[in-house]
Amino acid sequence: MANEAEAQPTSSAFLSAEWRDLAMLNYEVDPALLKDYVPRGTELDSFEGKTYVSLVGFRFLRTKLFGFVPIPFHTDFDEVNLRFYVQRREGESVKRGVVFIREIVPKRAIAFVARVVYGENYTFHPMRHSVHTSESGATAEYAWKLSCLWCRIRSQASGAPTLPREGSLEQFITEHYWGYAAQRGGGSVEYQVTHVPWRVWKCEDASFEGDGGALYGHALGMVLRRPPDSAFIADGSKVQVLMGRRFC
Numbered sequence: 001m002a003n004e005a006e007a008q009p010t011s012s013a014f015l016s017a018e019w020r021d022l023a024m025l026n027y028e029v030d031p032a033l034l035k036d037y038v039p040r041g042t043e044l045d046s047f048e049g050k051t052y053v054s055l056v057g058f059r060f061l062r063t064k065l066f067g068f069v070p071i072p073f074h075t076d077f078d079e080v081n082l083r084f085y086v087q088r089r090e091g092e093s094v095k096r097g098v099v100f101i102r103e104i105v106p107k108r109a110i111a112f113v114a115r116v117v118y119g120e121n122y123t124f125h126p127m128r129h130s131v132h133t134s135e136s137g138a139t140a141e142y143a144w145k146l147s148c149l150w151c152r153i154r155s156q157a158s159g160a161p162t163l164p165r166e167g168s169l170e171q172f173i174t175e176h177y178w179g180y181a182a183q184r185g186g187g188s189v190e191y192q193v194t195h196v197p198w199r200v201w202k203c204e205d206a207s208f209e210g211d212g213g214a215l216y217g218h219a220l221g222m223v224l225r226r227p228p229d230s231a232f233i234a235d236g237s238k239v240q241v242l243m244g245r246r247f248c
Helices: 031-037 108-118 169-174 212-216 218-224
Strands: 013-029 051-065 077-090 093-105 122-124 127-134 137-146 149-158 178-182 188-194 200-209 230-242
Touching: 013 031, 013 127, 013 137, 013 149, 013 169, 013 200, 013 218, 031 051, 031 218, 051 127, 051 137, 051 218, 077 127, 077 137, 077 178, 093 212, 149 230, 169 200, 169 230, 212 218
Parallel strands: 093 122, 093 178
Antiparallel strands: 013 051, 013 230, 051 077, 077 093, 127 137, 137 149, 149 200, 178 188, 188 230, 200 230
């Protein structure tokens, strides 16, 4: 798999940050559940013939606009998102990317900017986290308040973190370096995300607790009620999100 993280940027950075302590719960789904979410100009990506959605919680740290402008009180925060994986063919190359069904943050201003700039489906809710990582194991929990109840992702792993094996599911999940978002007026936006490959701890125990249907609809909510088909915690790294462009 080509490492697109090392590609030379084609546009200036809109945002730089660190993404840390990513709890990634992965569920195999019927591709038909995602057909209405696939942006124009892309197609579903799969791993060994299987289609996945991932429920991901992580820490957004040292966030700066345009690579150097910190926003007071908005530099460090949590995010939880439900995502799936697509690809876009451009000439002889294939760009592998992520589409977000819903993204949760605890700051109203962050949700507003993401909706305006990229057309992403952000909402804001009170959030909290508990993370402990070491060379011998990791635990990560991310929670958000929905109405009067708390939803949460829990994950636990032991052993040392390692780079994903070439051709593994962990590599497939973590090494999609493009984002795609359908636009309300039609068409799609594409943006590049650059980062080094992440080390991962494979989870021994991981679960989602809460009302998934309230945020993601009945069908996807039912998916999240069962145990994930795989789960791991990624250590994360510095990232850059480049300016998006409309391509269709």
